[in-house]
Amino acid sequence: FNTVNDWARPFRMPDFFFIAGLFLMRRIDRPWRSYLDTKVVHFAYFYVLWMSVWYIVRIPVYIDRMGLDNALLLYPMSFIEPLGSLWFIYMLAVFFVVAKLTRPLPVWLVWLAGAVLHSLQIHTGWRVIDEFSSRFVFFYSGFVFAPYAFSIASFFTRQKVATIVAGLVIWAVIEGWLVFGGHSLLPGVSLALGFAGTGAIITAGILLSKTRLGEPVRYLGEHSLVVFLSYFLFSVAARIIMLKTGLVSDPVVLITLATLAGITGPVIADLITRNTPLFFLYRRPYAFRLGGMRQAAPVRRQGKTTPAAGGN
Known part of the structure; x- marks a missing residue:
């Protein structure tokens, strides 16, 4: 499982954020009030709720590991530094706000800035800063390249299953060679692997839609x-x-x-x-x-x- 996890790391979160950005075009020009409700307050509500649940469940562990004072401080700090695996919900709200604020700017400029931040591989120790730098380009790409992504998806839906499987196998081999060869973190390569993996996940979803697993997968997606x-x-x-x-x-x-x-x-x-x-x-x-x-x-x-x- 560690091997699979390492192999999937270049695209595991990029594909989530890319897909989250795919449907932003339909909503980004809404008035701020409506936009904030559905894209910020929405995720903030669920983050606070489930972060609180997670904190309550884990409080004995936190006290044992860091002492009572630090454990109690951890909860208010979780509003600044996302707690545990819920960080991506926190970051979605941040991404939606930044996308709206940068709407007047040329999309190529915003995208290029995101790509540069990703390539710099910033590690400050603060999750919001680090994850924003690493992931925003994929979220914004979903927004910018949505028409092309849907066109490519439409193209693959018309292909034979054998063709799709062959393409996925080739991608998986190249992915493994770059990851286990120590090349996946190189500037540009990391970005390319994120997009390639995202495309592969979407293609795999199309492949599953042609089988009996299509309906369960669709339900889980929704x-x-x-x-x-x-x-x-x-x-x-x-x-x-x-x-x-x-x-x-x-x-x-x-x-x-x-x-x-x-x-x-x-x-x-x-x-x-x-x-x-x-x-x-x-x-x-x-x-x-x-x-x-x-x-x-x-x-x-x-x-x-x-x-x-x-x-x-």
Whole structure:
């Protein structure tokens, strides 16, 4: 798993931010009030909520590792320095604000600045600064190159499965050669691998859409925020249960099952809580929307609940 993780590192987060930026064109010219509600307050709400959950669950560990005073200080600091694996939700809000603020500037200038920041490989020790420098170019590229990305995706949907598989195999081999050959962090190479990997992930999604896995993958894609929010909770819980009970001892099986729990657990929890007082775990209540915005709580239509977890 460490080998796979190293191999995927150049594109694992770039593809997430690129895809997040793909649909920005439809929203970036909205009035600031509407934009802030759906692209900043939305993610801020879920970050604060699940950061608080994570902090409460982990507080005994924090006290043991850093002492009571530092553990108590960690919570307010988490509003400045993102806590744990929720940092990407924090950064999404930052990226959306920066994209809106730089809207009057030439897109090539903003993109070039992002590419330079990425290539500099800045490491200050502050996650917001470091991750912004490393990831913003991919988010902004999703916004800038969206028409081309959709055209390429449309092209691949018309290709034969064998052609797509062959292309993915070639990409995987080149990716591995550059990563394990120690070239993946070179200026320009890191950027290229991020974009190549993003393209490969999109292509793999197209390939899966041609199989019976297409519908489950589509569902997970539509509810990706739900999965990302509480993946850590279900994954860690599953790992602890398996270790404490001795049900699983093989590390590969353990990690695989914990990963599956981290993916399926949030989806099931969302379905269970959707029409209960706990709906706020995955759906932003009206009270946490800027005034005048559309209701975000579950809305019943013909006996069904309308999902409202995603930003508009």
